[in-house]
Amino acid sequence: MNEKKRIVVIGGVAAGASFAARARRLDEDAEIIVLERGPDVSFANCGLPYYVGGEISSREALAVQTPQSLQALLKLDVRTRCEARAINTASMTVDVCSLEDGELEALPYDALMLAPGAKPIVPQLPGIDDPRIHTLRNLQDMDRIKKAATTAQKVVVIGAGFIGLEMAEQLQRLGLQVTVVEMMPQVLPQLDAEMSLLMQSELEVHGVEVILENGIKGFRSEPSGLVCELQSGRTVQADLALLSIGVRPETEIAKEAGIRLGARGHVMVDTYQRTSAPGVYAAGDAVESIDRISGEASAVPLGGPANRQGRVAADHLYLGERARPYPGSLGTAIVRVFNVAAGLTGWTERRLKLAGRPYEATLVNDNHHAGYYPGAQPMTLKVLWDPKTGRVLGAQATGFEGVDKRLDVLATAIAGKMTVEDLCHLELSYAPPFGSAKDIVNLTGFSAVNALDGLVRMTHTLPDPETVQLVDVRPRPLFEAHPIVDAVNIPFPTLRSSLDLLERDVPVVTICAFGKMSYFAARILHQEGFSVKAFSGGIRGSIDPRSPAKLPTG
């Protein structure tokens, strides 16, 4: 234990910084050298968009640590503007080039942490080198975009993922006219389509133009500004473009060193973050870890996993097999854009379908806290689960408040291998400002178990009205204000006395605003001998994300 270890860390942001900090706690004597190509270490990369829009006003707040502070706190030898050029796994050295003076050095290591991160994907399109086209990875990118935004009027954001939408909001906050272009037919392509509708609506409500199912073909510089040519032939004029179509692991140096990579170029690691090379660990956006649900290879370029993987690697370096392995990632993620939050944990319906894995989907709308307490806001929760075991496989939530809380409860439930039956009896904290006696998580469990027990059959799409009777049980004024074509309106309280209005030998689908009354109606009709399904999630769930449960009064 007493020989002094030399530890080299390539990349000093999330995973690298976490690794270095944990290594120092475990070993006061080790020499820990952190190589960072950029001028900053351990900066808050998730905060970059908020500084562009001014929501975070202090740039210093983003530079969480400096080489000096890391020296003072952790005795780290942080070398910024130093690039690792090659790894020699046989001699256990890293070739380092100082970007200040071009000097080269072969740095021996006892242990090496590869945490180079991922870089924004930049497709080789015509005109892509125009200086008005930006990507956002670090503080320098941020500064450039913030500067460009001061003179720009029109912005195009290419890619409607999490960072693209955060940037769209922040640029709109600056008074710019923002257009978002997305190749998929929805914003937030990470989510199932219906779970993205409220966010799309929120963008549009705030004057952001959303162009879907349209990729970018190229850019043209014209006197009027930058012209973005879309695949449909349409063009969008801009003074500033942000490319946000995903990231790619920066693993060239690992590849050249013969370290094993996964199918999509990530460094492959075991559950202790070990790579194929002795003494070489890797963590963060550059690695392929495992999926916590399936155990399959999975790369999740997010801050949480990066930080925790860095810690696991340091633990293994010092504790060996006594260290606790990394259990895999769920891909829990959330985004807030204007007043709407949306996020996911675990698998989506799309992913389950693609993988051919059997699943059931349960979608519930409810208020985020007791409806009688002021400020209650509707939210939507969707849970995917295994029809055989009931095990929760994934969840998505969207709404105005309390979205993060429900995702965290579901992420915990998935980590605990819990089932939809377990969701029924989660005993969550309830006082009127915080929740409901039956939280939406409980309701989702109830709904799933009702389906499991055959108490109700659900349909997730509105069937052809030629073959079924669509029965909308909303109050008449609501039905009239937001009608469903081809549906007959039988307000719920009159249903029991209106059965004669229905044909007994034609199947019925019940519809309501939120998906609750239609279930109640389906129970009545089923017991009355009808063949009936309830329309899952109601009109709000998949047709109109702002459909109210009742008309505003007064």
Next chain:
Amino acid sequence: MNEKKRIVVIGGVAAGASFAARARRLDEDAEIIVLERGPDVSFANCGLPYYVGGEISSREALAVQTPQSLQALLKLDVRTRCEARAINTASMTVDVCSLEDGELEALPYDALMLAPGAKPIVPQLPGIDDPRIHTLRNLQDMDRIKKAATTAQKVVVIGAGFIGLEMAEQLQRLGLQVTVVEMMPQVLPQLDAEMSLLMQSELEVHGVEVILENGIKGFRSEPSGLVCELQSGRTVQADLALLSIGVRPETEIAKEAGIRLGARGHVMVDTYQRTSAPGVYAAGDAVESIDRISGEASAVPLGGPANRQGRVAADHLYLGERARPYPGSLGTAIVRVFNVAAGLTGWTERRLKLAGRPYEATLVNDNHHAGYYPGAQPMTLKVLWDPKTGRVLGAQATGFEGVDKRLDVLATAIAGKMTVEDLCHLELSYAPPFGSAKDIVNLTGFSAVNALDGLVRMTHTLPDPETVQLVDVRPRPLFEAHPIVDAVNIPFPTLRSSLDLLERDVPVVTICAFGKMSYFAARILHQEGFSVKAFSGGIRGSIDPRSPAKLPTG
């Protein structure tokens, strides 16, 4: 299945209303009679304090359902102002008295749900019958208190539990001068003492006087108003007094019917909510269920369990053993008073100690979301866990934002029988407005595992400075502004170069503001050969709940 069941429900609020609603979904034909002694059914009893203070402005919002709406929605025969006087379990009848006309009726039942709830404890003290002394259970109590508050100036709230403090806040909002009197040496006696400090401070900051370790001896009516005599001899003047010292199950009718009661007078039920009498179920505040952690008898008078127990009973009535049993209660609870929230789930340290059950406590302070994003607020999380298995046994949280979320995550983790190791790798939703890459829940896991692995020894109390060296590693200005007597200040960044200031053969206890830097310092000193413990939770954790991590700048 086709004979029409007659179901009688005694008590039409949380448990009774849930039971009746679920029974109707399962059986469209049953005759369901709900007996309610009061004039209201299914009202929002957790909302009562908020109406008194005007935070909820509409009284109608609290009357969630009416007999008419329950008839229309659920075909329930709701009989308000009807009191069940006796149960004959042999003949399966309930003697019912109409409080309108005094008429008596023997109502036969096939199934009976006992959901009479609990009533506020009113100790038989001198002067207790003074009309200025109130309790709060229903809308009528609420109306009386609200009316009395319009002319009152001074209020005394007796009992600093959840409802007492909610009422203290609401009465203060009305401009009244509020004094809270509590027999225990802390507010929120449900929590461990240190977890109640922030709440006590919040009351005092808002001008509420808090008198602890002082019970009420009696009341005297004087020309100046109501005088409350405390056990210490002190008196408190008031125009209005609220008694909020707990509730007692209202189970006289069950006892007289020979239904088995628990030691403290609750109706004993099995996991399907069956009582000892055939066909008689019970649920809600009146029953003794099981503790989810220990499996022992446990009564939790809260809305969440009541609602879910009612549902379980209805399921059992129709599905028999195919129904899913009630898994027991955790006692998850939360309260917001002014800007502070505090709550718990599972067992407290006090309860573990009393039960003689081995445990470890881990207490962590951190921001509720990323510190670099505006509005980050410090919060405190305490987790109790089993030292042998690592299993989480309980959690408490307090702070300004995000308290409910962490309690819910921990309640889910406890339900999933998860360990402190599992907390390390919960993958919670992270974006700057919502959380941190390493959430406080993860940090609590890290801290517990560090203790488990022997990386750090913690002390939960500051030892006698005669026997140890107290080393405060906060920045000097902070130490000077909020000093710790007998501690030497060695700011963390200078610790490594200041080891000569310490005696090597005297144990050290490291102290900091939040409990993080003291752990870092302990790691350094331990590796340097010192015998060292870190002061758990820092100064904020158990000494000064508003101790800052740094001095305000600018």
